[in-house]
Amino acid sequence: YNQALPLFRAVGDRGGEAATLNNIGSVYNSLGEKQEALKYYNQALPLTRAVVDRRGEAATLNNIGSVYNSLGEKQEALKYYNQALPL
Template identity: 85%
Template structure:
């Protein structure tokens, strides 16, 4: 759990920087990564919240691969 908290700390430091430079794709990837950490911690609703924040950003930037990955992650939460 300690390493996962460290990962969350770094991802949360990255988010405002990505927002500041207007990197929506990077922000979406980071939100997706945060969701994956929460999913691995068993915090399914929190994971879904982050995945659902990432999804419209990925669609907006046309990242079909990222969109597919995020949809797959959402499906994984529901299948668990």
């Protein structure tokens, strides 16, 4: 993913960039590095919105919610889950 990211950026593929950022965030989340995961998810989110990828946006919002849930920040998690739900 770290090799793919600059390639997506170089060709201006914002959707591919968003998906890759989301995937990197998922890896960090799996490694237990929650703050690093949030950093990548929060970079992916505006890109999914810019390319009007509602499925990607919903997945990213859900991922952010999951991180907050695992951190015990239930209200913050709910905020993101509620944004993902209508998408």
